[in-house]
Amino acid sequence: MSAFSGTVGLALKIAFLSIVNALGIWAAVVLIDHHKWRAVAVLAAATAGLDAIYLVKRWTLPLKFLIPGTIFLLAFHVVPVAYTVNVAFTNYSTGHILSKSEAIAGIKVNSLTEVENGKAYTIAPARDKGGHFLLVLRDDSGATFIGTKDGLRPIPRSDVTVSDGAITAARGYRVLKGTELGSLDKELSTFTVPLGGDKAIQPQGFDTAVVLAPTLRYDPKADGFVRLKDGVLFKDNNRGSFVAANGEELEPGWKTYVGTRNFSRIAHSSLIRDPFLKVFVWTLVFASLVVFISFALGLLLAITLNKPGLSFQRTYRALLVIPFAVPAFLSLLVWQGLLNDDFGVVNRLFHTSIPWLFDPNWARVSVILVSVWLVTLPLLLVAVAPLMIASFAFNFNNFGNIYLLTGGGPALGNSPVAGATDILISYTYKIAFAAGKGQDYGLASALAIIIFFVVATISAVSFTRTKALENLA
């Protein structure tokens, strides 16, 4: 190493700015292609800002050092978090992922039902001499028809050639075949042959058509669907669904803002709130114990091994960090196998039959034990207060350890969702992704926000207590 020449720095700066500008210009061109003007404006401002920071002297100095990391922080951390926060105020969940107009279209399609005793037809798309699009149809009895936008018209059976169950020709019409069909979709999929009333023949693919009738009709004035059978009105309930007076709901619904409804569910639904509190306590215990034991062990080991001249010192150190190298979540799978109480190596080795993963209390012990195993060694290296708190925050949200080892289980008899080893984040995951009706991102995001405030508060308090903030001087 010798004195630094400065060219490398300049080169990096040039490279960095080149890339930023090149990407900016490129993205702008692409965005202009897509007519996304707002994005272009944001992009231009951001690029210009970056250039300014790096080309202007002096006062931007701290920014020059902070900007690169901040860009990534914003793009891949702050924005996702902001998105999650946003989702917390929506009903984003199974059945509520489309926009309202898409949902209306979906309900219309879903409401089409095969008419009872309705016929099915073999069809062939065709054109008449004037080039108008129409269908040649043949029902199960062999009767043949021409279907147009105006309705169904019988034609003599002899006019239609059928081969192998398919209509291949019709006198006076040109049956469309083969590769012609590929470009027919737009005409065909919107083409219906009205049969009177709501009924219509609708083609399904190129060979068949069925008689369908809607069961619901959208009424734009009432902003709702009317069920044709009984006139029941399904109205927008402002929570992303069309709902009838008796509570019956149409699917699909749509994604919409629901205010603080997710939060009030957490506060008021005993199904969510009661286990939440119980799990919260266990989460605290889990995270504190893991951090405490890890640091205690780490410290003990450090003290033990830091004696100068201790033989095998290097060997011990080298061997002790091996587990650190094994990808953690793979180790968890290994541990799960090791701790199986009848067949796992641990019990067989010690001739015990401890229900490591089956008994609620033993499962809690196991989870802590394995977490300590995973945490101790890296921390053996660093034992400073900010890291302890970071480690606490990490374990507070250590989804992987719990989920891979016990899945939050074993189940506790009296609680539907929370298992003995569930911590807040795994509990959130469960009620979010395996909730009553599939996924519920809105509720999960609301819980995530609450968890964030809990962790942040605890950390902030411990920070002031340990005076780790003096590091800020």
Add this chain to the structure above:
Amino acid sequence: MKVGRRLAILLAVVLAASLTLIGGRATPAAHASAKAAKLTIWVDNVQKPAVDKIASAWGTRRGVDVNVTFHAFGSIRDDLKTVKTENAPDVIVAAHDWTGDLAANGLVAPLFPTKAIKKQFPAYALNAFSYGGKLYGAPYALENVGLVVNTRLVKVPTTFAQFEKEALAFKHKSADNIALAVPQGSGGDAYHMYPFFSGLGGFVFGSGKNGALNPNKIGVANKTFLKNAPLIDKWNREGLINSKVDYGTGKNAWLKQKAAFWITGPWETDALKASGIPFRIIQLPKIKFRSVPFLGVQGMMVTKFAAAHGVASLAKDLVANEMMKPSFQLDLEQANLRYPANIVAGKRVSDPVLKQFGKAGIGGVPMPNIPQMGSVWAELGGAWVKATKGPGATPARVAFATAARNIAAKIAGG
């Protein structure tokens, strides 16, 4: 001055790099093209070769570009919820139990195959893909577990009592023998345990008037089942079923001939054949009722995006017509070692193991395809674990009654 020169260099390089990049930019994103229609299919790599074959032949006939894209099976369902219309598939491979979720989300389109075609499928296979009375998928494969019997070690039982006797006798031969290799583990496995569940009169959801499943009719602790539940306690006492056997343990035990009975499915065909052990696959003998397994049905679905892409008719033609034909179903059987859903195709299956698994699935119950099933798996599996963990187990009646309560609470709360 120095600063000025540096700025000049910078600007020069910046410009040069920008121009290079712009120059190297590919043609503007494909958004304007009035050429032949294009149809995108998401398939798992297992089905890809068979789908490639049939879809490309069909595409040539219809004048369509077919783009068969590999997509990990596990992520197809969720990715369909986030994908942008430009990149979205028109047809997907799907498991039947996604049906409710996808339909409730409005992501898939109903299908209306002809009666002639429908007749080639068992009713349950079509029901499995139906939601709210509409069919959303074309089934092509069935899978289910069966009881694999090591015929060197034990006789093939014809009654449950016989099975129980054989299994326990074998278990008592050696300390590390297992009576029945049925996987549970700490998380439980309601899927593999279903034959016992159904054999005792259990069901998950009852169905409403229109035949659709009703999430409020929970059969996890129905009266009949609860009446029969003490049998579970008996099995637990004698060690017929032990929840501590997980998948690996069970499989290993059977392969090492430490277990004579194994409940598993066609995904183990290779292992079974490679084991060199003589075996038969049967349906678990009737307990109080027929001990039918859960059925998994795989199929193809048309997404809502097909309409936006202007290929709705094409997609329906491919899925509700072409893919339901026996030839396609046999191709897929070859590819993924599952019993074809099409009855005609099923008759032509030659693989002996698949055939036996197919038979073991007769009368089976499709896994409920409504979204509420998400609330069931863990609870039902957990009840089995609690009731069969050996000493200290919870009485089965309590375990299942609790599970039923919890499921109801979850569904109500969701």
Add this chain to the structure above:
Amino acid sequence: MADVQFRDVDKVYDNGVQAVFSLSLQIQDGEFLVLVGPSGCGKTTALRMVAGLEEITDGTISIGDRVVNDLTPKDRDIAMVFQNYALYPHLSVGDNIAFGLRLRKTPKKTVDERVQWAARLLGLTPYLDRRPKELSGGQRQRVAMGRAIVRQPQVFLMDEPLSNLDAKLRVQMRAEIGRIQRELKTTTIYVTHDQTEAMTMGDHVAVMRKGELQQMDTPQKLYSDPKNLFVASFIGSPSMNLVEAEIERRNGGLVAKLADQELAIPAEVASLRPALAGYAGRKVALGIRPEQLEDASIVRDGADGNRLRGRVLLTEALGSELLAHVELSGRPVVTDDVLEGAVELEDAMLDDLAQKAEEERTTFVGRFDAESEVRPDHIVDMLVDTGKLQFFDLETGTSIRAG
């Protein structure tokens, strides 16, 4: 080579603390200026403003004919030696010395020549390949010097460069730095809190206190003619004896009365300080340097001069001389100026001083000839060289001179 000028320079830190008040200084080309003062007096801040490491709040600093306020450190053509040497631990001695030259893209050959030259000048040639941590404190100090001189800048800035060395080495290095500076004739600003260092090294010494310049002068002038009580007490070791004295007219002349004793003020002294007469009947601070006191018993000639009598508290035999601490009645001067200037005194001694002030007792330190045989508890008569007496206004602290 260049001169350095401070013109009304202010420094206010972001937290609102003002470190330097309207500082004006001129350092001639080639001159060695020492900035001295107790800690917190703003001397280091002033130096760092020359270096460009602190922004200048107000006023201007120029080097040569360039105002450097807005120049970055690298554009000021200066070199700086830091108190902790700031050697780059990851670089060898040679690379440390060459660092600045390489940054300036000096041709390799020139770099080598200059590094060799600097190493020879400082006696570092054998150590060029070593790392800083393998060197002794003195060697590291030399490396730091080497790094400064090798660039041949217009100005050297040195921030307490010797304070990390032991006393003996410090004396040696003092001489060496002086020698090098004289050899190179580079304008040098040297910051120290050690007045001995200041007095021995500087062509001129600027004494600062609380951000303000007190006096800038040659060392001799500072010593013999301090402008105020602070400078008087700060400069000199042992420091000046200061006692309250009342000026009285007597027989057409002036006398200074210390409690029960008095000293006649020679006419030539009085005429040099015409304002002194105006203090008749008032109290002033009387300053007597220790070497102006001698044990009367060993003086053969002129033994009948002005005398002060006191009781010996303590003696320090230094071989060539004897320091006697003699207590006599009289109120010591304990203004803030004195207390701050008396940096060598520890807190306990300051308390003691205050206590004695209450009791109207004061302790003089006399620098006696080694022949003196005074011992503690002896009563001693001290002969006072009244020709060098100093007088200060008790209220303003300034030296009493012209009207």
Add this chain to the structure above:
Amino acid sequence: MSTSERVAEVTVPAVAERRQPKRRRFAQNWWRHAVALIALVFALFPVAYVLSAAFNGDNSLSGSSLIPRHVTFDNFRTLFVGQKNTTGHATFQNAHYASWFANSMIVAGATALLTVLLGALAAYAFSRFRFRGRRLGMLTLLLIHMFPQLLAVLAIYLIVLNVGDIFHFIGLNTLSALVLVYLGGAMGVNTWLMKGFFDTIPSELDESARVDGATPAQVFWGVVLPLAAPVLAVIALISFVATLNEFVIASVVLETQHKFTLPVGLWQYIDQKYSEHWGPFAAGVLIAAVPAALLFAFLQRYIVQGLTQGAVKG
């Protein structure tokens, strides 16, 4: 930095101890050895198990013995060459291990390097410059990273999806996208750790370099970074291992077999075929552990130094 000096320095105080008779030293230190051995057993037990499973002919998660009955390299072969399908059906499971490994190395290597770089830049600013919002900025950094990431994954997916429309090379299923996403965490606890270390580097070194003619960038690259080598090594290692471990985001961003990283690949490998793949899985875990172990061995000198020495004195 040269090795010899460091070593020399470390061993000097030990000389006195060396002279003691071995036996006496052991008598004094036996408890240290005992503690170390217990720790070793606890730490290495699962590793030994993986090791055994990797070389064991019997493939299964539970029930196999700690000492393999017949040692075989079949598991390793399976990873790289693939497995013959016994029934003559098409082979489903292609051997992608080599790509997974390479992908992981690329992603973890790039992430570690860039994380160190970005983190160091920020830490330097926080350590050396006094600017408005500095304190708030540091606190915000720490707090922001306490948000449970699990649920933000959906948003990350959407971002990558959208970005990919414009820049295909950082879209879904690209390693570069994954690296970029990981860099979102570059300024976190890392920055705090590095800032703490930078604070121990005397600022006179920076100032001296500035007076010598260095620009702020040159000070950073030429003076501060070389001196911070120990903490950089620590952060690089932590970041490398963390990236190597990361599963959730990787499985969301990457879609195809040949783009998978080790955790994603191995996870679906074991998930798809359960215990049938336990042996190759263990072999895969074993190989996956090698780079991190090597890196650790290689950086150990810096790491011990970085964490015990703390301050760098001139």
